[in-house]
Amino acid sequence: MAKKEPKTDFWVYELLKEANISLEPQGSTIKEINEALKTASKRGTGNSGYPEFVGVVKDYLIVIEDKADIAKHKKLDGSVISFEVSSVTEYAVNGALFYAKHLARLTTYKKIFAFGVSGNAKKHIISPLYVDETEYYRELPEVESFISFNENNIDEYYIREVLGETTDSEKETKEILRDAEELHEDLRNYSALTNNEKPLIVSGILLALREREHKNFSIDSLSGDTAKTDGQKIYDAISDNLQRSKVAPNVKKDKLLTQFAFIKDKTALNEIDETLGKTPLKYYTEFLDNKIYKSIRYSNSSEDYLGRFYGEFMSYSGGDGQELGIILTPKHITELFCDLADLKADDIVLDPCCGTAGFLIAAMHTMLNMTDDENIKDSIRRTQLHGFELQPHMFTIATTNMILRGDGKSNLVDCNFLKQEADKIQLKGATVGMMNPPYSQGSKKNPNMYELCFTEHLLDSLSEGARCIVIVPQSSMTGIKSKEEAAVKVNILKHHSLEGVITLNKETFYGVGVNPCIAIFTAGIPHPKKKICKFINFEDDGYKVMPHIGLMATEPAKDKKQHLLDVWFDRIDADTRFCVKTTIEATDEWLHGFYYFNDEIPADDDFDKTVSDYLSFEFSLVMQGRECLFSGDDNDA
Numbered sequence: 001m002a003k004k005e006p007k008t009d010f011w012v013y014e015l016l017k018e019a020n021i022s023l024e025p026q027g028s029t030i031k032e033i034n035e036a037l038k039t040a041s042k043r044g045t046g047n048s049g050y051p052e053f054v055g056v057v058k059d060y061l062i063v064i065e066d067k068a069d070i071a072k073h074k075k076l077d078g079s080v081i082s083f084e085v086s087s088v089t090e091y092a093v094n095g096a097l098f099y100a101k102h103l104a105r106l107t108t109y110k111k112i113f114a115f116g117v118s119g120n121a122k123k124h125i126i127s128p129l130y131v132d133e134t135e136y137y138r139e140l141p142e143v144e145s146f147i148s149f150n151e152n153n154i155d156e157y158y159i160r161e162v163l164g165e166t167t168d169s170e171k172e173t174k175e176i177l178r179d180a181e182e183l184h185e186d187l188r189n190y191s192a193l194t195n196n197e198k199p200l201i202v203s204g205i206l207l208a209l210r211e212r213e214h215k216n217f218s219i220d221s222l223s224g225d226t227a228k229t230d231g232q233k234i235y236d237a238i239s240d241n242l243q244r245s246k247v248a249p250n251v252k253k254d255k256l257l258t259q260f261a262f263i264k265d266k267t268a269l270n271e272i273d274e275t276l277g278k279t280p281l282k283y284y285t286e287f288l289d290n291k292i293y294k295s296i297r298y299s300n301s302s303e304d305y306l307g308r309f310y311g312e313f314m315s316y317s318g319g320d321g322q323e324l325g326i327i328l329t330p331k332h333i334t335e336l337f338c339d340l341a342d343l344k345a346d347d348i349v350l351d352p353c354c355g356t357a358g359f360l361i362a363a364m365h366t367m368l369n370m371t372d373d374e375n376i377k378d379s380i381r382r383t384q385l386h387g388f389e390l391q392p393h394m395f396t397i398a399t400t401n402m403i404l405r406g407d408g409k410s411n412l413v414d415c416n417f418l419k420q421e422a423d424k425i426q427l428k429g430a431t432v433g434m435m436n437p438p439y440s441q442g443s444k445k446n447p448n449m450y451e452l453c454f455t456e457h458l459l460d461s462l463s464e465g466a467r468c469i470v471i472v473p474q475s476s477m478t479g480i481k482s483k484e485e486a487a488v489k490v491n492i493l494k495h496h497s498l499e500g501v502i503t504l505n506k507e508t509f510y511g512v513g514v515n516p517c518i519a520i521f522t523a524g525i526p527h528p529k530k531k532i533c534k535f536i537n538f539e540d541d542g543y544k545v546m547p548h549i550g551l552m553a554t555e556p557a558k559d560k561k562q563h564l565l566d567v568w569f570d571r572i573d574a575d576t577r578f579c580v581k582t583t584i585e586a587t588d589e590w591l592h593g594f595y596y597f598n599d600e601i602p603a604d605d606d607f608d609k610t611v612s613d614y615l616s617f618e619f620s621l622v623m624q625g626r627e628c629l630f631s632g633d634d635n636d637a
Contacts (some may be wrong), residue, residue, distance in 0.1 A: 008068045009052055011121050016053065018571070019146040019562075023055035023062055030056065036106035042088045042098055051099045052117075057154050061109035065096035066117040073118040073125050081137075092116035093127050100131040111158070113149060122573035130162050138162065141556055144563035153558060160555045177549060179291045186287070190280035191268040196393040201269075202292070203400035204260045205285050208237035209293050210404070216240055219289060222282035224272040230281040231264035238263075245403045255414060259396040327509050328355055329436045332543065332553065332561075333471060333518075334362035339565055340520060341432045341467045345370040347384065350430035352417035352458055354387030357398035359434040361405055381406060386428055388417040418448060422460035433458045433468040433523070439514060440473075447484040451476040455519070456488050459496045464524030468496075474515045477501055477590040490586040493527040500534035501590045502564070505541045510551040517591065527584075535580045535592040538564055 009025070016023055027050050028034045040049035053064040067073065067090075074093035075082045087094040093116025100114035112131040119125060128140040128149075140161055148157045159165050187198050211217035217237040222230040238260050239253075247253045263269065269281045276283050337359060341347075349363040367380045385402075389395040395414040402412065435458050442450030451472040459468050476485070492498070499520040508516050541564075542557030566572045567579050580595040588594060 008066045008120060012052065012064060012066050012117055015146055020150050021057060021146055023053040025053055026050045028054050032107045033103065036103050040099060040102045042095060043085055051096065057149060058151060059111060060154055061103060061112040062149065063096055063099045063103065063112060063114045064117060065092050065099060067092040070119045070123065070125060074116060074127065092118045097129055097137060100129065104131055104133045123575055143556065143559045145559050147562040148555065148559050157555055174549060183287055190273055190276065190283065197262060199397055200259055200393055201263065201284060202288065203397050204238050204263055205234060205288050206293060206404060207241045207400055208234045209289055210241050211237040219285050222279060222285060224279045229264060229270040230279045231266065231270045234281060235260060235264040256396050256399060259392055327436065327439055327512055327514065329358050329471065330508065330551065333508065334358045336561065337434050337469050338362050338366040340469055340568060343367055343432065345376055345380065347432050348428065348430045349384060349432045349434060350386045350428060351434050352388045353435050353437050353454065354389045354398050354412065355394055357387060357401045360385045360387050361401065364405065386411045386430060388413050388415055390416050418457055422457060425461035426463065430462050431466045433462045433466060435470045437470065437472065450485050452485050452488040456492050459492065459521055459523045462523035466523040468521040468523050469518060471516050471518050474503065474517045474591055477517055477519060493586050495526060497522040497525050497527040497531060498533055498584060498590065500536065502536045502538050503592050505539050505543055507543065507545050507551055510545055530583055532581050533584050534568065535595050536564065536567065537578055537592040
């Protein structure tokens with residue numbers, strides 16, 4: 001039979017290729033699968049029948065049946081998928097389920113993901129099902145791509161969506177939160193520490209633990225000696241490790257050591273506690289060695305562990321730096337920045353409000369994973385990561401974080417970014433700017449502290465043509481809060497180009513109460529009047545607030561992120577509910593909601609439902625004796 005869905009087939013093939021999944025069209029080179037398909041006629045004739053694509057990922061069988069018309073996506077018989085011959089032959093989901101059940105009976109593959117796909121790149125439905133050797137099947141949430149089903153992700157998808165169990169990453173997050181809470185409680189119980197000192201204790205001890213590799217520090221040496229305190233021993237190890245890490249210039253090293261000085265001087269940390277039978281410092285060091293050190297020191301992840309701990313400590317103590325506008329950026333956002341910037345191994349990255357260095361850590365790991373050349377890797381670590389941080393304790397944590405993750409610390413500077421001359425910063429040659437500026441600090445008395453002012457200064461500080469990505473409150477993109485912000489929007493477009501704005505999940509900064517968005521610019525190139533920008537609604541990002549944990553990724557998160565990137569980089573189209581492409585003015589509100597209009601033509605089913613609802617409404621009123629409403633009679637009843 002001649003194919004009726006060649007365009008849909010090709011689009012599905014491109015989706016599989018993008019997800020790095022290799023399936024075969026119209027048959028299989030795997031003998032038992034091909035033999036089974038020789039009797040898989042959907043009309044029940046016993047002849048051959050072939051799905052559009054079939055293949056194996058790890059030990060899972062993948063089956064895909066597609067249709068060009070969305071109206072031919074799925075046919076139900078009551079509440080179940082119909083197995084009538086006409087339904088199986090004409091509908092995508094029904095056909096996919098038929099092939100999956102047939103293959104489950106006649107092959108050794110008993111874990112099968114079947115997909116009914118209908119439509120095209122712009123408007124489509126992709127429905128996965130799980131099938132095994134029993135009569136059982138499960139309909140799974142719709143997806144936008146096949147990214148969750150490649151070799152890297154399919155086991156996690158199966159564990160979470162089919163088995164309903166907790167994945168390793170979820171367990172790891174729960175452990176991080178539990179350990180952070182326990183350590184915070186211990187820091188409160190056994191020593192009188194300020195909110196700023198708590199994360200410094202963590203980062204200082206982790207630096208000291210690095211010296212064990214050089215036989216220059218030992219936990220056993222922490223004996224509560226009064227001649228040379230445990231804090232002095234840890235402080236000396238910190239100093240040696242900063243020297244070994246080649247932190248320069250000396251004034252920078254001295255500033256860091258000043259932040260750690262309380263460790264050697266604070267009596268409550270250095271006296272033996274009767275309950276513990278040791279000094280609190282020794283107890284904390286043992287805890288961090290057992291629970292945290294290996295995760296940070298040897299993890300090849302962009303997870304900002306120290307940043308996570310900082311946030312947890314502050315949340316437990318009733319504040320998280322928000323009085324200074326400090327809102328730490330979640331890991332999934334720092335990684336999304338790297339993807340949106342399309343980072344390359346030769347990029348130079350600048351974060352002028354680096355906090356705990358989350359963006360720089362994500363950028364470093366992304367770039368290092370792009371090359372096997374040790375010279376290039378060395379360059380990335382030494383010369384391609386730059387950051388500014390005003391708060392001394394944050395600067396210390398950021399520097400420690402970068403040391404623990406493998407360098408980059410020599411290009412962190414403790415200063416006020418806004419007071420630095422843009423022309424001088426530009427000499428760094430940064431090709432990518434990433435920033436989460438302080439929030440809600442701008443006012444008539446401080447007009448230079450608006451988030452847009454930070455954004456403009458960063459744009460002015462980058463190389464011409466550099467990509468600039470910022471995460472700011474949505475109100476920053478409206479420009480209606482103040483005359484100063486409206487003027488900054490005008491000035492930005494005079495010198496730089498807006499590429500687009502992505503509206504984010506309202507819970508991205510869980511517990512903070514900020515509705516954020518990501519704005520992407522090109523630096524140094526004035527915005528052409530006819531330039532088309534993208535405005536995307538990414539509120540449904542697959543992240544949900546989990547009780548007692550906070551914001552966590554659900555299984556669709558990977559798929560939704562892939563869809564976002566496909567739309568952003570023009571690999572696929574999307575309807576206006578997700579993305580609006582339009583020209584802009586400085587006076588516009590640079591948000592999806594400002595430009596969105598519903599351009600979707602109602603389907604026949606929508607029309608039928610509306611008519612049915614109206615007739616039901618009319619019948620109900622007639623039965624109540626109020627038919628005059630439909631008679632055109634203007635007299636009172």
